[in-house]
Amino acid sequence: MTSTLSAATPGFSRRGFLGLAAAAATVPLLAACGGGSASAGAGGSAVKFWDMPWAAPAYNDAAKKIAESYAPTGSNLKASYQTIQWNNFYQTFSSAIASKTGPAVSTGGGFQAFQFEQQGQIAYADKVVDEFKKNGMFDDFLPGVLEPFKTDKGYVAIPWQLDMRVMWYRKSLFEQAGVDVPTDWSSLLEAGKALKTIGAVGFATGAGAGNFLGNHAAIMMMVNNGGGVFTKDGELDVMNDRNVEAVEFLLELVSNGIIDPAAVSYTGDNLNAQWKDKKAAYGLTVAGLPARIGDTTGELLVASPLAGPHGDKATIVFPNNIMMYKNTPSQESSEAFLVAYMGQLKDLWQQKLMNALPVFKSITELPEFTSDPNNVKIVKEWQPIAKTFAAQGSTLNAGLAVLDGGQAINQFTQTILTGKTDAKSALQAFKSGLESTMKK
Structure with missing residues (x-):
């Protein structure tokens, strides 16, 4: 994963995979490599959440805390957290998914969800969106943010930050x-x-x-x-x-x-x-x-x-997103975790760990966000006119x-x-x- 800025800055964002067709043809169907393995696969005791280094190390520490403090209700499973490096991340995800040792939920490349959807590996997020409509989060999305992820078959992923x-x-x-x-x-x-x-x-x-x-x-x-x-x-x-x-x-x-x-x-x-x-x-x-x-x-x-x-x-704009995979110990648990995790995203902006824009209006209204007039101007003047590739x-x-x-x-x-x-x-x-x- 290359950055638009230097590797030392939190510029990792939404890069697509380099040459989807060629890369897909060359990825070996092996177990996960490059740190991509984790303990709980399908049938395990936790929903595996793989996340990328989106900012300084403090970001991953905070995201891990959110994921691992998730307290499931009923029969839903808890979540585990693992950082996956951008280097060779396509191979890491592809080989892990092929060997059924991959995540149940993850962040990743900006078009990753659509690429794995083509392979029949993505679990659609319609039930997550339905839950958002019930709990008020659906109306909290900034204008036009959620729509690009809706296909004829369902929502391929859920956006969580805007590059x-x-x-x-x-x-x-x-x-x-x-x-x-x-x-x-x-x-x-x-x-x-x-x-x-x-x-x-x-x-x-x-x-x-x-x-x-x-x-x-x-x-x-x-x-x-x-x-x-x-x-x-x-x-x-x-x-x-x-x-x-x-x-x-x-x-x-x-x-x-x-x-x-x-x-x-x-x-x-x-x-x-x-x-x-x-x-x-x-x-x-x-x-x-x-x-x-x-x-x-x-x-x-x-x-x-x-x-x-x-x-x-x-x-x-490049809308970075969180996706779910069909290989999960419990689809209901994946959905419940994703809803809960999205509900805690404000912590990342309150700690000023993110340079990207949030997807929720409520986060753009936090004092930690509005204290920077440049942030306010971007939300007011740029986000409403932003288009994707x-x-x-x-x-x-x-x-x-x-x-x-x-x-x-x-x-x-x-x-x-x-x-x-x-x-x-x-x-x-x-x-x-x-x-x-x-x-x-």
Whole structure:
């Protein structure tokens, strides 16, 4: 599992599996590896909950406490907790599930539930959603958060945190350049030119090894223009006019030096350094940026969403989720644990262990959350317009892992950042790369 930031920061988020079809074909059907085994399999005395290192070690300590303090009622089983590392996590899950030593409930990659659903391994969460409707938690979900997980067969998973992409800016650099924070594409271009005169980067991004923020920025600008990689029905739609217009604009930013000429090789650490060293003035990145880079100046602020040339406003979001598996000592126990665990998520934000956004409105209203005005702005202005990689559609599916984790999007972004292309050529190569991967 690679991070959008450095491995030392809590940037682990929602990465899809790299090349679903190829990976699935090469995973050996063996017992779990890499720490993926645990004592209670089907027929055991506990519901096994596998969780990932979503933040600093204190996060896993707190999550373990929540899971292991769960007090089941009636004949429901207690829960056990185990941290699964991102390194080789696909193989860990796949081989454990194949050998029936895997978890009953887990977090994991953003599209993991849909991938294992294709293999017939996922237990649908409709009864969990029904319980949410009874206890009031259903109405507590932020708008549009739960719907992407509903398929014709049922709810594939339950979202628990939102990995948002938002625009940040450094106030002092805009003041020094004497320009306002952009509100649309044209003012972004003009502000970028002014920022360049003071040696600042007007659209900070990167597409070097392990840095996916450049990919996200490219897709975000398409979506921000009413475009996207897919139609509403989930068919590839790479060459639509809105996408062409978005890539043309990105190329204009490159040609004007508003995107750093070296961005094509910038790793997460390089990009972090630009923000920390007050070189980056504006750009798309993750929530909680100041904490992630250790900036305490108070001058890194969330900007308002940009308006595209046709008035569209949108960003992208990766809804991380919790899934249940058919191999469980008790499906009722899995469901009861998941409901209870979701009900205790507030503890993680109250302890300020999470940089991602919560999925519940009640958590966004906690003083520990609202004490940061950037959090408040993200919830108010960005979350309502956020779309997934499925845009122009809305329903998630396993095929999105091909987009998110494959080489086609990396090559596409790097081609744009070099500036040695035109929009239609870049998009055509992107389309061909996706088609060839999806046919495998």
